[in-house]
Amino acid sequence: TGVQTCALPIYRIGIGYDVHQLVPERKLIIGGIVIPYHSGSLGHSDGDVLIHALIDAMLGAANLGDIGSHFPDTDPKLKGIDSKILLKKALSLITEKGFALVNIDSTICLQQPKIGQYFPAMQSILSDILNIEKERISIKATTTEKLGFIGKMEGISATTVALLKKSETEP
Ligand code: MG
Numbered sequence: 001t002g003v004q005t006c007a008l009p010i011y012r013i014g015i016g017y018d019v020h021q022l023v024p025e026r027k028l029i030i031g032g033i034v035i036p037y038h039s040g041s042l043g044h045s046d047g048d049v050l051i052h053a054l055i056d057a058m059l060g061a062a063n064l065g066d067i068g069s070h071f072p073d074t075d076p077k078l079k080g081i082d083s084k085i086l087l088k089k090a091l092s093l094i095t096e097k098g099f100a101l102v103n104i105d106s107t108i109c110l111q112q113p114k115i116g117q118y119f120p121a122m123q124s125i126l127s128d129i130l131n132i133e134k135e136r137i138s139i140k141a142t143t144t145e146k147l148g149f150i151g152k153m154e155g156i157s158a159t160t161v162a163l164l165k166k167s168e169t170e171p
Pocket of ligand 1: 018019020043047048049
């Protein structure tokens with residue numbers, strides 16, 4: 001009787017969600033790719049909505065707080081920063097806590113433009129940063145059927161889940 005204490009790996013799941021306003025005179029950067037479009041995401045950093053949601057999913061899975069607690073948008077050193085740098089730092093944080101990334105799944109929500117053709121390039125970039133195969137990086141997109149702020153093209157959002165594995169066993 002009693003609880004089994006055999007060598008089960010420890011899995012942790014995390015969710016991340018992010019929104020950015022779409023404005024003229026900004027680049028549209030999603031998943032590290034610059035997408036040709038007349039508007040881009042407003043933000044203290046480069047406004048990469050997918051990478052921000054991914055960072056929050058990874059941090060959440062490791063119970064390490066949120067992206068704002070590690071990379072505050074009041075920090076002048078982070079103004080205009082490439083979000084790929086923040087993702088590398090987030091990977092270091094979860095690695096230091098003994099976690100490895102198993103897989104991620106993401107949905108980017110935007111009315112325009114169509115971005116499916118860029119998914120393989122996004123997967124390559126994220127695969128290089130995260131040191132996992134592209135097969136473990138799922139990226140999807142949807143619209144809101146022209147409803148709400150996304151439908152009116154005032155903003156974009158991304159939701160990501162990340163699964164982490166710790167090689168140690170529960171005490
Ligand atoms: Mg953001």
